[in-house]
Amino acid sequence: MRVIGTKALGLRTPIIRESDDLVSVICQTVKDAIKHENIVINDGDIIGITEAVVARSQGNYATIDQISADVQTHFKSGSHIGVVFPILSRNRFAMLLKGIARGAEKVTVLLSYPDDEVGNQLISWDDIDDKNLNPYSDFLSEDEYRRLFGKTKHRFTGIDYIDYYKSLNPNIDIVLCADPKRILDYTDQVIAADIHTRARTKRALLAAGAKKVIGLDNLLTKPVNGSGYNELYGLLGSNKATEDRVKLFPRDCDAFVERMQKALRELSGKTVEVLVYGDGGFKDPVGGIWELADPVVAPAFTSGLKGTPNELKLKFLADNNFADLSKEEARKEIEKAIQAKAGVDQMGKMESEGTTPRQLTDLLGSLCDLVSGSGDKGTPIVLIQGYFDNYAS
Numbered sequence: 001m002r003v004i005g006t007k008a009l010g011l012r013t014p015i016i017r018e019s020d021d022l023v024s025v026i027c028q029t030v031k032d033a034i035k036h037e038n039i040v041i042n043d044g045d046i047i048g049i050t051e052a053v054v055a056r057s058q059g060n061y062a063t064i065d066q067i068s069a070d071v072q073t074h075f076k077s078g079s080h081i082g083v084v085f086p087i088l089s090r091n092r093f094a095m096l097l098k099g100i101a102r103g104a105e106k107v108t109v110l111l112s113y114p115d116d117e118v119g120n121q122l123i124s125w126d127d128i129d130d131k132n133l134n135p136y137s138d139f140l141s142e143d144e145y146r147r148l149f150g151k152t153k154h155r156f157t158g159i160d161y162i163d164y165y166k167s168l169n170p171n172i173d174i175v176l177c178a179d180p181k182r183i184l185d186y187t188d189q190v191i192a193a194d195i196h197t198r199a200r201t202k203r204a205l206l207a208a209g210a211k212k213v214i215g216l217d218n219l220l221t222k223p224v225n226g227s228g229y230n231e232l233y234g235l236l237g238s239n240k241a242t243e244d245r246v247k248l249f250p251r252d253c254d255a256f257v258e259r260m261q262k263a264l265r266e267l268s269g270k271t272v273e274v275l276v277y278g279d280g281g282f283k284d285p286v287g288g289i290w291e292l293a294d295p296v297v298a299p300a301f302t303s304g305l306k307g308t309p310n311e312l313k314l315k316f317l318a319d320n321n322f323a324d325l326s327k328e329e330a331r332k333e334i335e336k337a338i339q340a341k342a343g344v345d346q347m348g349k350m351e352s353e354g355t356t357p358r359q360l361t362d363l364l365g366s367l368c369d370l371v372s373g374s375g376d377k378g379t380p381i382v383l384i385q386g387y388f389d390n391y392a393s
Helices: 020-037 051-058 062-075 089-102 125-132 142-150 159-166 182-187 196-209 253-268 313-319 326-340 360-372
Strands: 009-011 047-048 061-064 080-084 108-111 174-176 189-191 212-215 245-247 275-276 381-385
Touching: 009 020, 009 360, 020 047, 020 051, 020 253, 020 381, 047 051, 047 159, 047 253, 047 360, 051 245, 051 253, 051 275, 061 062, 080 089, 089 245, 108 182, 108 212, 125 142, 142 174, 142 275, 159 174, 174 245, 174 253, 182 189, 182 196, 189 245, 196 212, 275 360, 360 381
Parallel strands: 047 275, 080 108, 080 189, 108 174, 189 212
Antiparallel strands: 009 381, 047 381, 061 245
């Protein structure tokens, strides 16, 4: 019986720059791992590649001025633009707000309180309860917010995001409410800046009488003055690159993962599944922050990663079905049960109750994100082995 099941290894690569042949870089990295780390590539292994290096190798960038120019193609010159429900982030949203503000006469930002869409808190729910507020109905001007809560800093970044966002351009004002329609008290020209709830926000604003509503996913969907772009997600998934430009979410990823899989097959003789991953889909229980600020966990993946886990709950089998057997007898029966479930959908069966009901790519992308991190580990490539094995393997 094997002792090691699933393992995930971060692979170090050279610094990847614009115009690098990423497929060749990754293949060389795998070759080096095989040679120097005694790695053996198997059928069913998985290679995860962070979206950042894919976008960087594509040169998929946009400047503040290019963002501003695209804003002006959607709104009339001199417009007062409302920006609804941005996340609280220096590297995710601040640069986009600079571009929006540069393309408008005035910007009113409606922040959701007590926290943003991904759980970053301006204040706590305990603070809300203490003041007897309902964020979905109680609208707060900046002055009212300060009177109630004073200066508030994010517990991890130490940033007062109201002050910070206002400092980006003198034409920016801040108001607060969890009802997006309150922005219409100021302007009927609106950018929905939320990520996963953007479709609902757009519908609510248009139904309430907004004249023009777009999302961040509608900006930079094509090149603007030589910029990069993403036809599916626009500015969603972008990150600060320099003080003047952002790196966009990568494009053409479906073709990339197919090329990558083909190259790995030529290198190893094995069928390796490939995915491009961004933020993992997990939540910090202390800060309450949900990590997923990208529009999806995995923008592209090979066909072997489609679907959801089809697993049995080992604890349930041990505690219920075979609880009266000896350890050795139980082990054999559990192995038989696992082998028998191959090709049989376990959805709704008690034996699978409690297994994580998520897409494989969301689970794998989250694993990759945790292994590679977002700092200085230098491992934008993650090799996962044994993920599809089980107790009977």
